[in-house]
Amino acid sequence: MSLGQRVSNDRQLTRLLQIGVVLEEVVESRAAHHLETLPPDERDAVDGEVETLLVDAAEESADHRERLETLIDDLEAETVSYEEINTLVDAQYGPPEDTDGVLYDQLANEETAYKFYDDLIAAIDASETEFAVDRDRLLDTLTTIREEEKEGAEEVTEIMERRA
Amino acid sequence: MNTADQYLKAIYLAQRIEEGPASTGTLADLLEVSPASVNEMVGKLEDRELVEHEKYKGATLTDEGLERAHNALQTYCIIERFLTNVLEVDEFREEARALESVIDDTVAERLDTIIDRPAQCPDCFDAEQDHCELLESGDHAK
Numbered sequence: 001m002s003l004g005q006r007v008s009n010d011r012q013l014t015r016l017l018q019i020g021v022v023l024e025e026v027v028e029s030r031a032a033h034h035l036e037t038l039p040p041d042e043r044d045a046v047d048g049e050v051e052t053l054l055v056d057a058a059e060e061s062a063d064h065r066e067r068l069e070t071l072i073d074d075l076e077a078e079t080v081s082y083e084e085i086n087t088l089v090d091a092q093y094g095p096p097e098d099t100d101g102v103l104y105d106q107l108a109n110e111e112t113a114y115k116f117y118d119d120l121i122a123a124i125d126a127s128e129t130e131f132a133v134d135r136d137r138l139l140d141t142l143t144t145i146r147e148e149e150k151e152g153a154e155e156v157t158e159i160m161e162r163r164a
Numbered sequence: 165m166n167t168a169d170q171y172l173k174a175i176y177l178a179q180r181i182e183e184g185p186a187s188t189g190t191l192a193d194l195l196e197v198s199p200a201s202v203n204e205m206v207g208k209l210e211d212r213e214l215v216e217h218e219k220y221k222g223a224t225l226t227d228e229g230l231e232r233a234h235n236a237l238q239t240y241c242i243i244e245r246f247l248t249n250v251l252e253v254d255e256f257r258e259e260a261r262a263l264e265s266v267i268d269d270t271v272a273e274r275l276d277t278i279i280d281r282p283a284q285c286p287d288c289f290d291a292e293q294d295h296c297e298l299l300e301s302g303d304h305a306k
Contacts, residue, residue, distance in 0.1 A: 005166075005265045005269060012262050018251055019267070030277075080250060088250065088278035112274045116267075123266045 005119065006126040013131055013138075014077045016120055021068045023116060025085035026063040030093070032086075032122045034102045037095040046099055049159055057106060057152065064113075064145050070076045071141060104161050110153035117146035165264045169236040171195065171205050172214060175223050177291040178231035185222030190272060239285040240264055241296055242272040245279050257294050 007013050010150060011054045031054040069079050121142050124135070131138065165172075174194040177185030191202045206223050209215040214229035229287055242265055247256040281287055282298050288296040 007266065011259075013249075013252075015251070015259060015263060016200070016266060019246075019263075019271075019275070022246075022250060022278075023271070026274060026278060085250075092277055092280070108270075108274070110272050110276045119174065119266055119268055119271075 005123045007120070007123045007125060008129055012089060013124070013133075014075045016071060016123075017072050017075070018077070018079055020071070020116060020120070021065050021079045022085055023113055024061040024065040024068070025080070025082050026089060027113065028058045028065070028082065029086045029089040030045060030105060030109065031055075031061075033089065033093050034096065034105065038099070038102070039091070042098050044107055046102070047124055053106065053156065054102070055129050057109070060152065064148070067141050067145065071133050071138060075163060076132075100160075100163070103156060103163075107153060107156045109159070110149050110156060114153060115148040115150040117142050117149060121146065122131065123164050165236055165239055165267060167205070167265070168209065168212075169239075170264065171209060171235040172225065172233040173200075173240060174231055174282065175206075175209075175225055176213060176230065176237060177289075178222075179224065180291040182222075184216060185224045187222040188293055191223070199281075214268065216231060234286065237267045237269070237271065239272040239290055241286050241289060242276045242281065243267055244295055245281055246275045246284075249279050250275075261294075 007016065035046070035051065036041075036056055065079075065082070072079055096105055121139060124139060124142070171191070174191050178190045178194060182190060188202045188206075191206075192199045195202065204219050206215055209223075210217050212225055214232065215223045215225055217223050238255040240260060241295065244256050244260040247259055247263075252296045253259050263272045282296070285296065287294050288298050
C-alpha cells in the first residue's frame with residue numbers, strides 16, 4: 001500500500017494518464033449516448049443550449065484525450081481506443097430520465113475530471129522523480145486541462161441555474 | 165483515497181484476517197509503515213470516533229468507521245477491476261496499491277460506469293489475497 005499522495009515512477013504516471021484518457025473517453029461517449037437515447041419528447045425538449053453543451057463537451061474531451069496521448073506516447077505506452085471504451089459505456093449505460101438528468105451527469109463528468117487532474121497535479125508536485133517526459137510540459141498540459149474542466153463545470157452550473 | 169481511509173480499509177481487512185481486533189503489527193505490515201505511525205494514526209481515528217482501541221488487543225471499527233472502510237474497499241475494488249478489465253494490467257494488485265492514494269472515490273465512481281462489478285462487492289474481497297475472489301487475473305472484458 002502506498003500512503004501519501006505522490007507519483008513515484010514512470011509506470012505509475014503512465015497508468016494515471018491512461019486513466020485520464022479513459023475518463024475523457026467516458027465523457028465523450030456518454031455525451032453522445034445522452035443525445036441518442038433521450039425519449040423523443042425529451043429529445044425535442046433539449047434546447048439548443050444543452051445540445052451545444054454536449055457537442056462541445058465531446059469535442060473538448062477528444063482534444064484533452066489527444067493531448068494526454070501525446071504525453072503517453074513519450075512514455076512509450078499505449079492507450080485504450082475510444083471504440084473499446086464506447087463499447088464498455090454502451091454495455092453499462094442507463095440513460096438519464098430527462099434533460100435535468102443529462103445536465104447532472106455532465107456536471108458530474110466535469111467535476112470528476114477536475115478532481116482527477118487536481119489530485120494528479122498535486123501528486124506530481126509532491127514527487128521529486130525525474131520522469132521520461134519533461135516535467136514542465138507535463139504540468140502545463142495538465143494544468144490547462146484542469147482549467148478547462150473547471151470552466152466546463154461552471155458552464156453547466158450556469159445553464160442549470162437558468163433552467164431552475 | 166486519503167490516508168485516513170487507507171487506514172480504515174486496512175483495519176477492516178485486518179479484522180477479517182484476525183477475526184477480531186486489528187493488531188498494530190498486522191496493520192504495520194499491511195500499510196508498510198512503522199508500528200509507531202500506526203499507533204499515532206489509530207489514536208487520531210479514535211478521536212474522530214471511527215475506531216475503538218483496546219490496549220494489547222488492537223483496533224476495532226465503529227459503525228461509522230465500518231461504513232467508511234466499506235466505501236474505501238469498494239473504491240479499491242473498482243481500481244483493481246478497472247486495471248484488470250480495461251487496462252489489462254497483469255500486476256493489478258501492486259499497481260492498485262500504488263494508485264489508490266491518488267484516485268478519489270468520485271473518480272472511481274466514474275470508472276465504475278464501465279466495469280462489471282458483482283452486486284455483493286466488496287464482501288467478496290479476499291483479504292489475504294488482496295483482491296476480489298471473483299476477479300481472476302486475465303479476466304478481461306474484451
